[in-house]
Amino acid sequence: MSATDLVPTMDENEKKVVNEFCHLLEKSKQLFNGLRDLPQYGHKQWQSYFGRTFDVYTKLWKFQQQHRQILDTKYGLKRWQIGEVASKIGQLYYHYYLRTSETNYLNEAFSFYSAIRNRGYYSKANKEERFCFIILKELQTQIEDYTLTYEPEDQMEWSLVVGEINAFLESDNLIDIHDVDPNYFLLSHRLTPLNTPPLDKSTPVYLALQEIIIVGNTADQVKFSELTLDMFRVLQTLEREPQEDFTGTQIYDASPAPGRPPFENGDKNSKRDNPHKYLLYKPTYSQMNTFLASGFKELPPNGAMLLYLSADGSLGNAKHTDDAAYDLGGVICNSRKDADIINKNRRPGMLKESNW
Known part of the structure; x- marks a missing residue:
């Protein structure tokens, strides 16, 4: 404009x-x-x-x-x-x-x-x-009004967003704690x-x-x-x-x-x-x-x-002895598989399973 x-x-x-x-x-x-x-x-x-x-x-x-x-x-x-x-x-x-x-x-x-x-x-x-x-309740109401009035095809995507928020909040707050008033106390x-022990000044860092x-x-x-x-x-x-006195202003x-x-x-x-x-x-x-x-x-x-x-744990496919110790398996950080590529034609460096 x-x-x-x-x-x-x-x-x-x-x-x-x-x-x-x-x-x-x-x-x-x-x-x-x-x-x-x-x-x-x-x-x-x-x-x-x-x-x-x-x-x-x-x-x-x-x-x-x-x-x-x-x-x-x-x-x-x-x-x-x-x-x-x-x-x-x-x-x-x-x-x-x-x-x-x-x-x-x-x-x-x-x-x-x-x-x-x-x-x-x-x-x-x-x-x-x-x-x-x-806040979540207002968001849900606004989404319902929006999808019904303007963009019905967006209902699925917005429902997924609200579902993720609901699941996240419910999992993070397994127990609701209230103060003297009927208000939630956020942990x-x-x-x-109060929860950090002071460092001994005589201890070298x-x-x-x-x-x-x-x-x-x-x-x-x-x-x-x-x-x-x-x-x-x-x-x-x-x-x-x-802290409130982060900058003084x-x-x-x-x-x-x-x-x-x-x-x-x-x-x-x-x-x-x-x-x-x-x-x-x-x-x-x-x-x-x-x-x-x-x-x-x-x-x-x-x-x-x-x-x-x-990450999820992985024992791997190889056989291990009883004294395998620390090198037994790992965690799955990324898994890349391509069913269309035959193993013999697999390029060097391409990872079938990437475990840490």
Whole structure:
């Protein structure tokens, strides 16, 4: 949408405002779409790109706040469009959390989605607009209305999504705990000063956990998207509960635009609270090797790496003696079989069964 497509009675200042908004909006979309092409490994390869994306979205949000009246009357800015920008900022924080493992950014993402829901940015949305992230019961109601009214053929896919969420939540919360009021008490598996014994200052520390690779490859496992239940629990176990005094000031405000973006090139004066983690769901061998190599490359001299493998066990087909010890079988990390290829014609290096 350009200024020429708009109301012809605009003066020069209004045209300038609308053109600048369209420019920022288009640039933000291009940067956001480019995030999917960034490698998950190697901080230097993606951190600066995230910084530029945060900068553009921050400018876009502040710009629409400062010129809301002109954008409403001359551009036709809708509330769902404002919510869409806020949703993208929330997604940026969530993906930044996945790449940095800092739970404070996860809280930022939650605050944005909570603000979107509380302010009803999508309450008057039409059929072309997308759903925001809402609680499960509301999501189910919205999906039923959407599929009955607009896209009946999407019913199956949305039902699978809701089914995955239901199964995941039910499996993760086997027991419901209530506080004094009839409210749920959420249990956290994260590390806190209350469940972490203090380190003896007289004990020398030779190694520190810096990199973690969490691999989920169990055949039948409760999951949501590409996050299995055990991956989720291990992920939380290896994180510290975020502290309120993380920066001394809020990263977000009631806008809910961010007060400032995450550190573009890292903050040398602040210590990283959590080790960096990679989440891999059913990776191939080449992917595993790539992430292992990248993780080792990022390790400092005193750093250690933890590799968590969740997979089905395999005894293998070969016969073993009674004293086979540790080399008896392994875990199935990836299985590649091609019934159309005869064994004698199998290329060297092609794997029939890949067990670790």
